[in-house]
Amino acid sequence: MQLSNGVAALCYICFLPKPKQPAPPARKYSGHVVAVLALLLVVGVLYGRIAWTMITHQSDTKYYVYLAGEWDRTGIMTKSHFLLPKLIVATYHSGLVSSFSAAAMIVLLACYWSTALLLYWLFYRAFRNHEWLGRPWVLALCVLAIVLAQPLEFREPYQIGYFWPTQHDNPPSALAKPFSVTAFLFSAWCLANRRRLSPGLCAVSAAATILAALSKPSFLICLVPAAAAIALERLLLRKNISISGLALCMLVPALLVLGWQYSQTFAGPAVGPEYRDSIIWAPLVVMRHYSSDLILKCLLSITFPLGVTVLYWNRARTDIAMLLAWTSFLFGAFYAYTLAERLRTFDGNFLWSPYAATFILIFATALFWLRELERVGPPGWRSWRHTVAAALLLLHATSGLIVIERYWQVANELDRLPAIVN
Numbered sequence: 342m343q344l345s346n347g348v349a350a351l352c353y354i355c356f357l358p359k360p361k362q363p364a365p366p367a368r369k370y371s372g373h374v375v376a377v378l379a380l381l382l383v384v385g386v387l388y389g390r391i392a393w394t395m396i397t398h399q400s401d402t403k404y405y406v407y408l409a410g411e412w413d414r415t416g417i418m419t420k421s422h423f424l425l426p427k428l429i430v431a432t433y434h435s436g437l438v439s440s441f442s443a444a445a446m447i448v449l450l451a452c453y454w455s456t457a458l459l460l461y462w463l464f465y466r467a468f469r470n471h472e473w474l475g476r477p478w479v480l481a482l483c484v485l486a487i488v489l490a491q492p493l494e495f496r497e498p499y500q501i502g503y504f505w506p507t508q509h510d511n512p513p514s515a516l517a518k519p520f521s522v523t524a525f526l527f528s529a530w531c532l533a534n535r536r537r538l539s540p541g542l543c544a545v546s547a548a549a550t551i552l553a554a555l556s557k558p559s560f561l562i563c564l565v566p567a568a569a570a571i572a573l574e575r576l577l578l579r580k581n582i583s584i585s586g587l588a589l590c591m592l593v594p595a596l597l598v599l600g601w602q603y604s605q606t607f608a609g610p611a612v613g614p615e616y617r618d619s620i621i622w623a624p625l626v627v628m629r630h631y632s633s634d635l636i637l638k639c640l641l642s643i644t645f646p647l648g649v650t651v652l653y654w655n656r657a658r659t660d661i662a663m664l665l666a667w668t669s670f671l672f673g674a675f676y677a678y679t680l681a682e683r684l685r686t687f688d689g690n691f692l693w694s695p696y697a698a699t700f701i702l703i704f705a706t707a708l709f710w711l712r713e714l715e716r717v718g719p720p721g722w723r724s725w726r727h728t729v730a731a732a733l734l735l736l737h738a739t740s741g742l743i744v745i746e747r748y749w750q751v752a753n754e755l756d757r758l759p760a761i762v763n
Contacts, residue, residue: 376477377461380484384457385450387489387745391509392449394752396442402512405429406445413441421605424555425513445512452515453488459519460484460704463526464711471715483707486734489741490703492642498747501689502632504642504674506700507741509748513557514697520553521560524591525665525701528568531587532575533661538586546590554598560669560697562676565595567668571661623681627689639674642699645733646670646706652726653713666698666705673698707734 395402409429412418418426425448432444461484468474492503499505508514527546530538538546554561568587575582607619628635640647650657650667657663673695680691710730717724 372477373465373480376481377458380457380461380481381454383485384453384488388453388509389446389450390752391745391748392453392512393446394748394755395510395512396445396449398755401510402445402449405512406441409433409445410441421602422513422555422557424552425516428516449512449515452512452518456515456518456522457484457488459522460487463522464708467708468711468715474711474715483711486738487704487707489745490645490700490734490737491741491744492638493644493736493740494638494641495740495743499744500632500638501692502628502635502638504639504677504692504695504699506696506703508693508696511557511693514559514693517553517556517560517697518700520549520556521564521697521701522704523549524553524561524595525564525669525705527590528564528587529662529665531583531590532568532571532665533581535581535583537583538590543586543589547594550591550594551598554595554602557693557697558599558602559693560673560701561595561599563669563672563694563698564665565592565599566672567665568592570668571665618682618684621681621683621686622679623686624679627681627687627691628678630687631689635678643670643702645730645737646702648733649706649710649730652730653709656713657709660709662705663709666702670695670698670702703737710734 392402396406397403405425406429408418409426412423412426413430413433428448429441429444432438432447433441438444438447461480464480464483465475468480473479488507490506492505494500494503499508524546527538527542527549537543550561568591572582572584572587576584625635632638646667650663676691676694677689682688682690710727714727717727
């Protein structure tokens, strides 16, 4: 069966049944176990400090902790994407912790860890038989670079105008990441192949899609039109596609949940404390209100994906995963630049879509680039193209470390103030 490279091929490696092979010796796994534990430790240390600061001081994170407490006390939930408060309440009632703040800390660490674990597992399944790319430290460093990646901004703190793959003050975005990656993977598979996935795998994809929407629907409102547009193009050109698989795996569950969420948020009058608003056409109103040099900031947000796409244009332009990731990003950028909410115009809630889409774009680009390394073999690793691509990803990761260092500075300053913990 002819497969496009990238995420569609990764789905084939990871999810379809494979012939049985002799089990490798246990020592082969020990290096990966150590690498995974080291990866989780680094992610936990870097992001745990930030997460606790967000929980104990005034922030969106603290607000979600408050929502969880109110939901537990009154039974009233004011959010259509309610999965995060629900998990906080469930963790609190598990008896593991004695406060909603501690429960939120566990949930947030689980969010960051699950994303890193999922990416490591996907890369391991894809490259485990490769002599160099399958080494534990290579996989761990690649995953860490993707998780850390931020716009190439080395001087100022968070600014609107850049597209931030990880925004620490929005915990539902962290919760949605692993589900969004999964929905993206299955969508790419269905767009590249006529063969339908098994009912079990379709159920996994549909569940991930629903959970992504209930976490935060920002990426799904990019993925749905992107996948639909690519599906239409491939149908018209009679290319390989499983339209029924795409519908069952992602489109139908996404549209059902997104339709319900739209009715809860943007349709009908406000009832009690429910969040209600309407969407308006407002080109550049929000972005220009907060920022200038929008084109430059956009390019600095996607330098690695843009550079890899240009460097490997002949193959990148035909790769379904890259096409889907780029199209999703363009939809997200379109929302951010042209849409707003009528009552809360400058809250910038449509910015979350390109933020989420940028993370998926960086992930898909890194996978595509690693596939290129695998394809050319050891002599080709010294190619200037691969060197440039590696340098760009390293720059994004370095910027991410600088962003974390800034958050830590703020955390140290806030620690000198009395913390308010619910």
